[in-house]
Amino acid sequence: MKIAxxxxxxxxxxxxxVDTNAAQIAARLYDCGLEVNRQMTVGDQLTAIADALxxxxxxxxxxxxxxxxxxxxxxxxxxAAAAATGDSLVRNxxxxxxxxxxxxxxxxxxxxxxxxxxxxxxxxxxxxxxxxTACGFRTLLGSCHLYVLPGVPSEMRPMVxxxxxxxxxERAGIPMLLRTRVLTVFGISEAQVGQLLSDLALDGIRIAxxxxxxxxxxRLRLTASPESGAAALDTxxxxxxxxxxxxxxxxxxxxxxxxxxxLLDERGLTVAVAESCSGGLLAxxxxxxxxxxxxxxxxxxxxxxxxxxxxxxxxxxxxxxHGAVSEEVAAAMAEGVRRTVASDLALxxxxxxxxxxxTDDKPVGTVFLSLCxxxxxxxxxxxxxxxxxxxRIATTYHALNWLRRHLLASDADDRGRSRP
Amino acid sequence: MKIAxxxxxxxxxxxxxVDTNAAQIAARLYDCGLEVNRQMTVGDQLTAIADALxxxxxxxxxxxxxxxxxxxxxxxxxxAAAAATGDSLVRNxxxxxxxxxxxxxxxxxxxxxxxxxxxxxxxxxxxxxxxxTACGFRTLLGSCHLYVLPGVPSEMRPMVxxxxxxxxxERAGIPMLLRTRVLTVFGISEAQVGQLLSDLALDGIRIAxxxxxxxxxxRLRLTASPESGAAALDTxxxxxxxxxxxxxxxxxxxxxxxxxxxLLDERGLTVAVAESCSGGLLAxxxxxxxxxxxxxxxxxxxxxxxxxxxxxxxxxxxxxxHGAVSEEVAAAMAEGVRRTVASDLALxxxxxxxxxxxTDDKPVGTVFLSLCxxxxxxxxxxxxxxxxxxxRIATTYHALNWLRRHLLASDADDRGRSRP
Numbered sequence: 001m002k003i004a005x006x007x008x009x010x011x012x013x014x015x016x017x018v019d020t021n022a023a024q025i026a027a028r029l030y031d032c033g034l035e036v037n038r039q040m041t042v043g044d045q046l047t048a049i050a051d052a053l054x055x056x057x058x059x060x061x062x063x064x065x066x067x068x069x070x071x072x073x074x075x076x077x078x079x080a081a082a083a084a085t086g087d088s089l090v091r092n093x094x095x096x097x098x099x100x101x102x103x104x105x106x107x108x109x110x111x112x113x114x115x116x117x118x119x120x121x122x123x124x125x126x127x128x129x130x131x132x133t134a135c136g137f138r139t140l141l142g143s144c145h146l147y148v149l150p151g152v153p154s155e156m157r158p159m160v161x162x163x164x165x166x167x168x169x170e171r172a173g174i175p176m177l178l179r180t181r182v183l184t185v186f187g188i189s190e191a192q193v194g195q196l197l198s199d200l201a202l203d204g205i206r207i208a209x210x211x212x213x214x215x216x217x218x219r220l221r222l223t224a225s226p227e228s229g230a231a232a233l234d235t236x237x238x239x240x241x242x243x244x245x246x247x248x249x250x251x252x253x254x255x256x257x258x259x260x261x262x263l264l265d266e267r268g269l270t271v272a273v274a275e276s277c278s279g280g281l282l283a284x285x286x287x288x289x290x291x292x293x294x295x296x297x298x299x300x301x302x303x304x305x306x307x308x309x310x311x312x313x314x315x316x317x318x319x320x321x322h323g324a325v326s327e328e329v330a331a332a333m334a335e336g337v338r339r340t341v342a343s344d345l346a347l348x349x350x351x352x353x354x355x356x357x358x359t360d361d362k363p364v365g366t367v368f369l370s371l372c373x374x375x376x377x378x379x380x381x382x383x384x385x386x387x388x389x390x391x392r393i394a395t396t397y398h399a400l401n402w403l404r405r406h407l408l409a410s411d412a413d414d415r416g417r418s419r420p
Numbered sequence: 421m422k423i424a425x426x427x428x429x430x431x432x433x434x435x436x437x438v439d440t441n442a443a444q445i446a447a448r449l450y451d452c453g454l455e456v457n458r459q460m461t462v463g464d465q466l467t468a469i470a471d472a473l474x475x476x477x478x479x480x481x482x483x484x485x486x487x488x489x490x491x492x493x494x495x496x497x498x499x500a501a502a503a504a505t506g507d508s509l510v511r512n513x514x515x516x517x518x519x520x521x522x523x524x525x526x527x528x529x530x531x532x533x534x535x536x537x538x539x540x541x542x543x544x545x546x547x548x549x550x551x552x553t554a555c556g557f558r559t560l561l562g563s564c565h566l567y568v569l570p571g572v573p574s575e576m577r578p579m580v581x582x583x584x585x586x587x588x589x590e591r592a593g594i595p596m597l598l599r600t601r602v603l604t605v606f607g608i609s610e611a612q613v614g615q616l617l618s619d620l621a622l623d624g625i626r627i628a629x630x631x632x633x634x635x636x637x638x639r640l641r642l643t644a645s646p647e648s649g650a651a652a653l654d655t656x657x658x659x660x661x662x663x664x665x666x667x668x669x670x671x672x673x674x675x676x677x678x679x680x681x682x683l684l685d686e687r688g689l690t691v692a693v694a695e696s697c698s699g700g701l702l703a704x705x706x707x708x709x710x711x712x713x714x715x716x717x718x719x720x721x722x723x724x725x726x727x728x729x730x731x732x733x734x735x736x737x738x739x740x741x742h743g744a745v746s747e748e749v750a751a752a753m754a755e756g757v758r759r760t761v762a763s764d765l766a767l768x769x770x771x772x773x774x775x776x777x778x779t780d781d782k783p784v785g786t787v788f789l790s791l792c793x794x795x796x797x798x799x800x801x802x803x804x805x806x807x808x809x810x811x812r813i814a815t816t817y818h819a820l821n822w823l824r825r826h827l828l829a830s831d832a833d834d835r836g837r838s839r840p
Contacts, residue, residue, distance in 0.1 A: 011630040013456045014600075015447025016639060018440045022461070027435025036433045038472075041442070041459035044628075052458075072614040074628050111615045133611070152631060154806065180434075191553070194492035195531045208464070208494050210431040211572060219436060272727075279707030280700035283721040287699030290776050290808055298727035301703040301719030303712070307692075307761045311718055311731060341727045356710050386574065388710055 001172045003029060004060040005039040006052055008067035008077050009151055013043045021066045021156055028160055032169055033179050044068055049080035057084075057144035062171075064164060067151030069134040071113045078137070081148055082121035085139055092120040095135040102133055124148075127163045131155050136163070145171070179229075181220040181237045184250040186401050190216055196243045204229050205236045214394045215256070218244070249401060256400050257288050263407035264295035271403065272343035273299045274312055274333035276324065277351040277367065281396045298341040302333065312336030323362070325350050327379040330368035338372050345406070346372040347399050351382070353391045367395050371402050421592045423449060424480040425459040426472055428487035428497050429571055433463045441486045441576055448580055452589055453599050464488055469500035477504075477564035482591075484584060487571030489554040491533045498557070501568055502541040505559055512540040515555040522553055544568075547583045551575050556583070565591070599649075601640040601657045604670040606821050610636055616663045624649055625656045634814045635676070638664070669821060676820050677708050683827035684715035691823065692763035693719045694732055694753035696744065697771040697787065701816045718761045722753065732756030743782070745770050747799040750788035758792050765826070766792040767819050771802070773811045787815050791822055 011017040026036045042048040056063050068077030082089045096118035103110040120137045127136030132155035138147050147164050149156045210217040220236045222229040250259045273282050283299030302308040309316050314332040322328040330350045338346035351367030358364035365384040370377050384391045431437040446456045462468040476483050488497030502509045516538035523530040540557045547556030552575035558567045567584050569576045630637040640656045642649040670679045693702050703719030722728040725744055729736050734752040742748040750770045758766035771787030778784035785804040790797050804811045
């Protein structure tokens with residue numbers, strides 16, 4: 001099966017919106033063992049859309065298109081699809097009934113403009129939209145199956161899941177089997193990862209590297225048939241593990257956050273954080289997961305110096321003597337939040353995220369981390385580069401990774417300076 | 421000038437990575453008055469890349485390609501460009517000298533694998549990469565100008581800025597003029613925005629709506645010449661303002677965050693936040709901007725109930741009587757953080773982000789906000805829908821917007837229940 005994705009919208013070609021839909025649909029297809037051959041983006045012009053549909057239909061047997069089904073006048077995808085299939089645009093009664101019911105159920109007024117969303121190509125079949133006003137539709141472009149979905153990601157996703165994926169899988173006769181292993185790496189560069197894995201001989205497996213700052217994903221993809229290749233995939237993952245060891249922080253659907261959450265839950269430990277330069281980002285990552293209240297006790301974003309004193313009990317004279325960005329203050333912040341909220345563990349971050357605020361002694365990117373438990377506090381000094389956002393994100397992942405390694409009690413480097 | 425963008429990478433077609441590069445390049449071109457005609461994505465296969473280059477070169481006079489210049493074996497873009505132009509791949513001495521200097525300056529070892537990044541098509545000219553190892557290059561595909569850049573966004577961006585945009589603008593003879601106005605809207609739906617603006621007669625202006633949850637951007641784009649249209653753009657913006665009024669939270673390059681930051685700075689006021697369900701996200705947004713230490717005193721993420729007591733002084737019996745998610749506790753959290761860190765203003769958030777934790781009385785999406793100043797605390801109750809992430813983001817923007825309106829002292833609805 002040869003599949004193309006078409007993303008439609010001026011906002012994409014003008015760079016106002018990042019196209020997340022294409023990646024989400026591609027990922028779901030890939031999970032099913034289906035690869036996208038080509039992705040294309042065009043603007044909201046009737047001829048551009050109709051041309052792209054005709055071009056893609058020429059050498060693909062499936063097109064999944066998103067965008068341009070909204071209620072406003074700039075949305076013309078249904079009209080363009082009708083032009084491409086040679087159909088007229090008619091009021092679809094299923095789509096209209098959905099609109100009426102949708103607005104009634106939410107006690108909202110049905111604006112005349114919304115009725116536009118019920119007009120579809122005459123031979124199209126509705127793809128239900130459980131969460132929004134715009135129905136999708138499917139139709140044929142010659143022998144090519146065309147699926148058209150709204151561009152709003154939260155509406156598109158369930159429609160792909162409930163309607164498009166089952167239809168495509170049925171046509172392709174594909175069962176659901178594992179075809180990818182993902183090993184997420186932190187703390188070494190892409191070139192180092194490539195070097196460490198360069199001489200791996202992996203039969204029937206394609207290896208790819210994907211940088212998602214500050215993480216690198218090593219993706220192992222089965223190119224052989226899933227049935228014969230399942231063992232090869234396990235072997236390959238084991239070989240990568242033996243090369244990258246501690247740098248692997250998560251596997252497959254796990255993330256740094258889910259791994260840390262599971263380790264905390266398994267050990268029955270609670271954590272608290274005290275942050276300055278990361279401004280709440282560390283607390284945010286620790287609470288990304290539903291159920292985080294079982295291990296996350298509290299976070300303190302002590303931005304002002306006297307907030308460090310008032311909320312965390314950091315002595316003002318300690319800040320005066322060593323500066324707010326210092327190992328002494330990092331440790332006092334961690335101790336302070338641990339004592340105040342009675343958590344088992346505490347992490348603290350103080351640093352200079354930039355772009356202003358750096359000095360010769362402590363340039364932008366200087367960050368002190370502290371990890372504190374019943375044995376006391378240890379401190380680490382980081383020197384990070386990049387934008388304010390990158391320094392904040394990298395800081396957050398260094399802190400999470402330290403916590404992860406501490407929980408695994410397998411941290412060979414974990415012998416930082418001990419503090420009373 | 422007819423411009424195409426080509427994004428290269430298996431990780432894009434497999435959905436592992438969202439293509440943010442295309443949007444960033446398109447946005448910068450659009451700022452210069454240049455529109456992208458088509459965007460295409462292909463995988464890391466030599467023939468797929470060479471075919472796409474040849475196809476796009478047929479009906480475009482400029483191609484900007486990103487991706488596939490990395491040090492690992494899966495990166496073949498330079499080879500594919502050489503195949504498309506009929507050149508051989510040779511070691512480019514400029515690119516090689518850059519590699520050597522780059523690694524030396526960072527005290528890093530030059531892995532043999534990195535030398536691959538110095539091999540470019542024989543007639544190509546290097547595009548310098550100030551922040552990474554992979555040089556870009558430019559060359560001709562027939563009469564079409566091809567620019568090839570690395571896919572790492574932080575490396576691609578300065579190269580677009582410093583090399584590609586100046587070159588393309590010079591070829592197009594385009595001066596830098598304002599061609600877009602952006603009005604960012606919060607608190608009403610896309611259909612409502614469309615309805616409110618449906619009968620606007622805007623001559624020489626195209627209007628587009630762009631949902632960036634939970635915000636909607638109304639984009640006014642000049643289709644006439646920039647010289648004659650500057651006044652039309654101002655008039656159009658004024659008409660939109662008169663229709664959408666208070667729902668407009670920011671304009672042009674401003675964001676909710678920069679507007680709130682400026683209002684706090686102008687009024688010389690400080691703020692502190694106390695969060696539960698938003699888990700640090702509100703503090704994160706308030707500290708996204710460099711210089712936020714002038715107004716942001718502290719944030720407390722009081723996830724555990726007794727952390728609300730220990731850090732914020734919320735009486736345990738208040739939580740027992742009303743529940744942690746209640747207007748009483750929201751107000752006590754805001755009062756508590758304001759008193760503790762002596763800020764002028766305080767915002768508090770307590771709610772149920774889900775997907776678990778909801779009850780019949782307080783379903784998922786129930787959120788109480790409190791805003792506190794020297795006159796006391798007010799409370800608002802929200803009922804939000806969507807995923808855990810959406811509830812957390814929407815909560816954060818509701819809180820920021822309340823703060824914005826409070827600072828503007830123009831909040832007609834701002835008569836919530838007063839608390840002692």
